[in-house]
Every structure is written in structure tokens, then in C-alpha cells.
Amino acid sequence: METTHKIRVLIAKPGLDGHDKGAKIVALALRDAGMEVIYSGLHQTLEQIVQTATQEAVDIIGLSIMSGAHLPICKRLITMMKKQGLDDIRLTVGGVIPYQDIPGLKEMGVAAVFPGGTSFEDIITGMNNLFE
Amino acid sequence: MPEIKDILLGNQRAGARMIRLIEEGSPKAFPLLKQLYPHSGNAFIIGITGSPGVGKSTLMDALILEFRKRDKRIAVIAVDPSSPFSGGAILGDRLRMQRHATDEAVFIRSMASRGQTGGLSRATKDTAIVLDAMGYDIILIETVGAGQGEFDIASLAHSTGIVSIPGTGDGIQAVKAGILETGDVFIVNKCDRPGADASVHALTMMIGMRNRGTQLSNPSPKWTPLVLKTKALDGTGVDELADTFLSHFDFLKKNSLTDQTKRTQETLYFKSLLNDLTLEKIRSFMEASPKYDAVLKKIQTHEMDPISAAEHVVNTMIILK
Ligand code: B12
Ligand SMILES: Nc1nc2c(ncn2[C@@H]2O[C@H](COP(=O)(O)OP(=O)(O)OP(=O)(O)O)[C@@H](O)[C@H]2O)c(=O)[nH]1
Ligand SMILES: [Mg+2]
Numbered sequence A: 001m002e003t004t005h006k007i008r009v010l011i012a013k014p015g016l017d018g019h020d021k022g023a024k025i026v027a028l029a030l031r032d033a034g035m036e037v038i039y040s041g042l043h044q045t046l047e048q049i050v051q052t053a054t055q056e057a058v059d060i061i062g063l064s065i066m067s068g069a070h071l072p073i074c075k076r077l078i079t080m081m082k083k084q085g086l087d088d089i090r091l092t093v094g095g096v097i098p099y100q101d102i103p104g105l106k107e108m109g110v111a112a113v114f115p116g117g118t119s120f121e122d123i124i125t126g127m128n129n130l131f132e
Numbered sequence B: 001m002p003e004i005k006d007i008l009l010g011n012q013r014a015g016a017r018m019i020r021l022i023e024e025g026s027p028k029a030f031p032l033l034k035q036l037y038p039h040s041g042n043a044f045i046i047g048i049t050g051s052p053g054v055g056k057s058t059l060m061d062a063l064i065l066e067f068r069k070r071d072k073r074i075a076v077i078a079v080d081p082s083s084p085f086s087g088g089a090i091l092g093d094r095l096r097m098q099r100h101a102t103d104e105a106v107f108i109r110s111m112a113s114r115g116q117t118g119g120l121s122r123a124t125k126d127t128a129i130v131l132d133a134m135g136y137d138i139i140l141i142e143t144v145g146a147g148q149g150e151f152d153i154a155s156l157a158h159s160t161g162i163v164s165i166p167g168t169g170d171g172i173q174a175v176k177a178g179i180l181e182t183g184d185v186f187i188v189n190k191c192d193r194p195g196a197d198a199s200v201h202a203l204t205m206m207i208g209m210r211n212r213g214t215q216l217s218n219p220s221p222k223w224t225p226l227v228l229k230t231k232a233l234d235g236t237g238v239d240e241l242a243d244t245f246l247s248h249f250d251f252l253k254k255n256s257l258t259d260q261t262k263r264t265q266e267t268l269y270f271k272s273l274l275n276d277l278t279l280e281k282i283r284s285f286m287e288a289s290p291k292y293d294a295v296l297k298k299i300q301t302h303e304m305d306p307i308s309a310a311e312h313v314v315n316t317m318i319i320l321k
Helices: A023-030 A046-056 A070-084 A099-108 A119-127 B004-010 B012-023 B028-038 B056-070 B095-099 B126-131 B151-154 B170-177 B196-217 B238-254 B257-287 B289-298 B306-318
Strands: A008-012 A036-039 A060-065 A090-095 A112-115 B043-050 B076-082 B088-090 B108-112 B138-142 B159-164 B185-188 B224-228
Touching: A008 A023, A008 A046, A023 A036, A023 A119, A023 B056, A023 B088, A036 B095, A036 B151, A046 A060, A046 A070, A046 B012, A046 B095, A046 B108, A046 B138, A060 A070, A060 B043, A060 B056, A070 A090, A070 A099, A070 B289, A112 A119, A119 B043, B004 B012, B004 B126, B012 B108, B012 B126, B028 B126, B043 B056, B043 B151, B056 B076, B056 B095, B056 B138, B056 B238, B076 B088, B076 B095, B088 B095, B088 B108, B088 B151, B095 B108, B095 B185, B126 B151, B151 B257, B159 B238, B185 B196, B185 B289, B196 B224, B224 B238, B238 B257, B257 B306, B289 B306
Parallel strands: A008 A036, A008 A060, A036 B088, A060 A090, A090 A112, B043 B138, B043 B159, B076 B108, B076 B138, B159 B185, B185 B224
Antiparallel strands: none
């Protein structure tokens, strides 16, 4: 049978932060780049995000965080992903992320960071490059 | 690579990876599916279809809750359309069911239609086999909300629920499109809006006419479709809907109609597989021949028109004994 590989992405907003404009726009941009995007909506607990990524067998989790809590959220999520055996899923994050936090995020295992102002082109290239 | 024993134990990670292989058309999928097949055939498959935005996903969310109250393990396949331009998709059905994400007895899989018409994707049938073998009692399938022509679901599901909303003339549309014949349960959702009773009335009348027509030609026991009102947003009417689906399943079992459904499904499944496999075999055989390239070149240089070229290839390269 014909094989078709499509990148599957889960876009999730953890916690109480209600800024969903960025997440929704990025979801559309990724769809237009040929990806299949699961949008799970606002106010997701990390448990929900891990279970959703498991059931949907996504390649990428994309968190959108505007609350400033990206460091603790990513740290906890990575620990939970490891525990669940989701080693092949890449974690990415966008939103209000100060540049000085990027090295820390990468160090804990975040595969790519897309702070406010990143162009769609750079996001799409960045996502595709995760599989090079 | 997922392990059969993990899938049969209901391990969600293993099941999800298996479904991914199916969806990608991986050559690893068939050997695994063959081993899963004997363990399938126990689940009750319910299809939910209807025009875009009538509340199918919200209704599925409420149904999951009701079935969980009845201690059933639930799997969901939610199909959304792929963009014809990019081939990508936004899979948004799941958003409405997210409160069940961490319930271990619930498994939700979003799926893009990937160019398939009929409201499902190519992978839906095989995915249902995996979820069935994983031990889910009920598999709920939401089709793409395309309005008309989602008949594929009726050949896959034991029970098909057709969702409409008050005052859209959906009833009339349903008759025109022939949807009426495929429904086992008719749901008028958003009954908090005016005109719900009128819609229920109109649908009930049309079903009455439909049944008079079929009773003459088919004397076997016949399920009379029910029309129910729901407000999916707060679950009003959904307890009755859940019971109705379950009693339809009992009805099918009591009258040995599940076996008949299964036979029909398996025949259809066999034929569609045969189509795919034959086509693939013939195509790869033809494409491997140098003659094929020669003909292709003739089309590109306008020495041959595409119709004659296709006829030439089929007539000279496929030798039927
Ligand atoms: C619009 C806006 C709002 C709107 C939100 C509308 C909505 N539905 O989204 C409203 C008015 C509701 C609002 C409310 C609030 N806001 Co406000 N808001 C903004 C503002 C001005 C713009 C955000 C935006 O939509 N940008 C446009 C989108 C396209 O950009 P983006 O989200 O950054 O996304 C880009 C990238 O980050 C990346 N990206 C984002 N997500 C993802 C995900 C993935 C997977 C990938 C790959 C990439 C990616 O891609 C996008 C394109 O480059 C920002 C200021 C700012 N500089 O960001 C403040 C800001 C985010 N808000 C802020 C605050 C404090 C609030 C309030 C708490 C204010 C209050 N006291 O009430 C409330 C909280 C609301 C809530 N419930 O959470 C602060 C957050 C402070 C912090 N982090 O420390 C900011 C930074 C303003 C500031 N400088 O103080 N806000
Ligand atoms: N008033 C009212 N709104 C409802 C009801 N059920 C669903 N909705 C709303 O209808 C909108 C569409 O609901 P969905 O469940 O996404 O509809 P759908 O049929 O799955 O849509 P598609 O998958 O896009 O075809 C949402 O805003 C729901 O909140 C209801 O019973 N009453
Ligand atoms: Mg839906």
C-alpha cells in the first residue's frame, strides 16, 4: 500500500493562561504546511497533554505558554514524558519566552523554542528540521 | 514497533503506534493486523454523522460520560477533513471530549480524512479492528461533517446515529440524500433552540413512511428507528440516547443480525482490499517494465495520446490466462 508520512503535532495550552491567539494561528500555519494538527484547547493539565500525545501518537508536542511559567512546566512535562516512555516525541514551546531562558529550556530537553515574533516560515522550517 | 501482546492487553501506547502504522500504509501493519483480527468482533460500533456544526463531537463527549456510567470501556475515532490544498488538517473534534483524556478506560484517536470521500478515512476500518482487539466495549466513530453522502459509516457501524438541529430543513435534505435509509437513531440536537418538536415530528413521519416501504419487501424483524431530542451541551436526553443505542445492539444480537452485519462488513472489506492489492500488484508489475517507460516518453513527446497509451499498456502488458 502507498505509504504516506505526515507530521502529527499536538498543540496544547497548559495551565490557566487564556491567550489562545498564537496557538490557533500556529495551528493553521502548520496545517497549511501539510501537517496534521490536533488542537486540544485551553486549560490543559500536563496529565491530559501526556495522555493525548500517547493516544494520538504524535511526533511533536507544541506548547503555547504566555504566563511566564514555561521553565517549571517544561521540566515537569519532560519528566512525565520520560516516565510514560514517550522518548520519540519532540517537545517544542512558543509564546512569551525571554531569550535568556532558551538555553535552559534546551538543556532540559526541549527540542525547539519559538518565542513571540518568530515568523511562520521559521516555525515550519524548525519543525521539519526536528526530523533531519 | 508495537507488540501484539501489549495491544491485546489494551496498552494505549502500543495501540496508538499500531494505528499510526496503519494510517501511514506501512508494510509492517498488515502482518500485525492479521494477528489482531481473530481478537476483534466483540465491540459495539456506533457511527455518529450529520452536517458540520450540528454538535456531533459535543454529543460524543456526553455519550462517553453516559457509557462510562454504565461501566463500558470506550474508544473514539474522530474524523475531520484534510485540506485539499496542503494535505494538512486541523483535528478539532477532540477538543470537545478532552475531559475524558485521562480516563484510562477511554481512548480517543483523531484522524484526517486524507482525501477519502464518504466521511471516513482509509484507515478507519482497520483502526476499529485494533481498538476492538484492545478490548474496548464500544467504539464511537464521528464522521466528517459533510452534510450528505456519508454512507460509508453505515457499512462499518452496527448502529448509525444521524444528528440534525431544529429548523434547518435537514429532515427534507435527509430524504433527498437518502440518509434516512442508513439511520438507526435520529437525534435532534440543540433542542434548547426553537423548533425542536417540529423537527422531531417531521422526522418521525418520514421514518414511518420509510418503514412502510421496506416492510413489504423484507419480512425479517425490523428495527424501528427512534427520534430523540438532546442538548449535548449539558447532556439533556443523552442518557436515553445511550440506552437506545444499547437496546439497538441487543436487538441486533437477539435477531442474529450482528452476524449478518459482520458478514456484510467482511465481504465489503475483502472486496475493497482486493481492489487495493490487485491494483497495486498490477501497477508495480507494469511500472517495472521498460515498455512502460517507453510509452510514458511517447506521451511526453506527444507521439501518443494518453487514452491510446493507457489502452496499449493494459492490452499488451497484462496477459490474462
Ligand atoms: C492579545 C493579548 C491579550 C488578549 C488575549 C486574546 C487571546 N484570546 O489570545 C487579552 C486581552 C484577553 C489578554 C489578557 C491578559 N493578558 Co495578555 N497579552 C496579549 C498580547 C498583547 C499579545 C498576545 C498575542 O496574541 N500575540 C499574537 C500572537 C500571534 O503571538 P504569540 O502568541 O506570541 O505567538 C507567536 C509565538 O509566540 C509563537 N507561538 C506561540 N505559541 C506557539 C505554539 C507553538 C507550538 C509554536 C511552534 C509556536 C508558538 O508563534 C506565534 C507567531 O510568532 C501580549 C503581549 C505580547 N507581547 O505577547 C499580552 C501578554 C501575553 N498578556 C499578559 C497579561 C499579564 C495578561 C492578563 C493577565 C492581563 C490582566 N491583568 O488581566 C490577561 C490574562 C488573560 C488570561 N486569561 O490568561 C502579559 C503576560 C506577562 C508574562 N508572561 O509575564 C503579556 C506578555 C503583556 C505584558 N507585556 O505584560 N491578553
Ligand atoms: N445551543 C447548543 N449548542 C450546542 C449544543 N451542542 C453543541 N453545541 C455547540 O455547537 C457548536 C458545534 O459543536 P461541535 O460538537 O463541534 O459540532 P460538530 O458537529 O462536531 O462539528 P464538526 O465536527 O465541525 O462538523 C459548538 O459551539 C457547541 O458548543 C446544544 O445542545 N445546544
Ligand atoms: Mg466534530
